[in-house]
Amino acid sequence: MIEHVALHLEFRLKVLVLGGDGFCGWPCAVNLADQGHDVLVVDNLSRRKIDIDLEVESLTPISSIGDRLKAWKDIGGKPMSFHLLDIAKEYDRLLNLIKSEKPDAVVHFAEQRAAPYSMKTSATKRYTVDNNVNGTHNLLTAIVESGLDIHIVHLGTMGVYGYGSHRGATIPEGYLKVEVPQPDGSRFEEEILHPASPGSVYHMTKTLDQLLFLYYNKNDQVRITDLHQGIV
């Protein structure tokens, strides 16, 4: 038991969970807090607003973020703070939060997550691109501007590879080795991101995310883990 506690304290991190009111974000936040980490939940509650606009409800009731935080505290969970913030629109607030809290890591779930919604109308296409790409880019520039060494963990999607376009071939982990033929007949070897083949505007935003990550890692050495996740 003592060893267990010591291990927790040794690895205690401060973590911002962006999109922490969401389907994946809330359990992730609770799990991190349960392991003894300091957790700050950031969300603009847009998923709840979209559900109201679409006149749909979850099959299982979802308590308000206030009730969730209180219930977590009432059962003895390590308290988490909540920040109502739109990461795609409120750059200065995001930057100030990062500068003042100095997190060790950011888990980034804060995007419009539905492919069908992203394809519904020109308005939902534009919203999905504006929200997802701006949000990710704001996070990257805020980390660079803060000057802090913060590791980003992002939940992308296996849909960046396209569905069915590889005819059963094994997709390597993230990068592909290619040989580029030169005019003089020689070839040079390069590692590139595996070619993307998005099937919806939502998936396209995740392919843009991975380019932003590649660039900011190359140019500013931001540390990023981009998980190309299947359906949770």
Ligand SMILES: NC(=O)c1ccc[n+]([C@@H]2O[C@H](COP(=O)([O-])OP(=O)(O)OC[C@H]3O[C@@H](n4cnc5c(N)ncnc54)[C@H](O)[C@@H]3O)[C@@H](O)[C@H]2O)c1
């Ligand atoms: N659930 C899955 O099966 C799955 C699979 C692969 C990838 N992902 C990705 O994981 C992430 C989380 O998915 P989810 O299923 O939990 O979705 P979700 O909609 O339940 O959670 C996303 C949360 O982010 C918030 N958000 C959106 N835009 C924001 C912004 N600009 N500023 C602040 N908060 C914002 C929403 O209000 C919501 O609470 C998404 O990026 C999604 O694309 C999910």
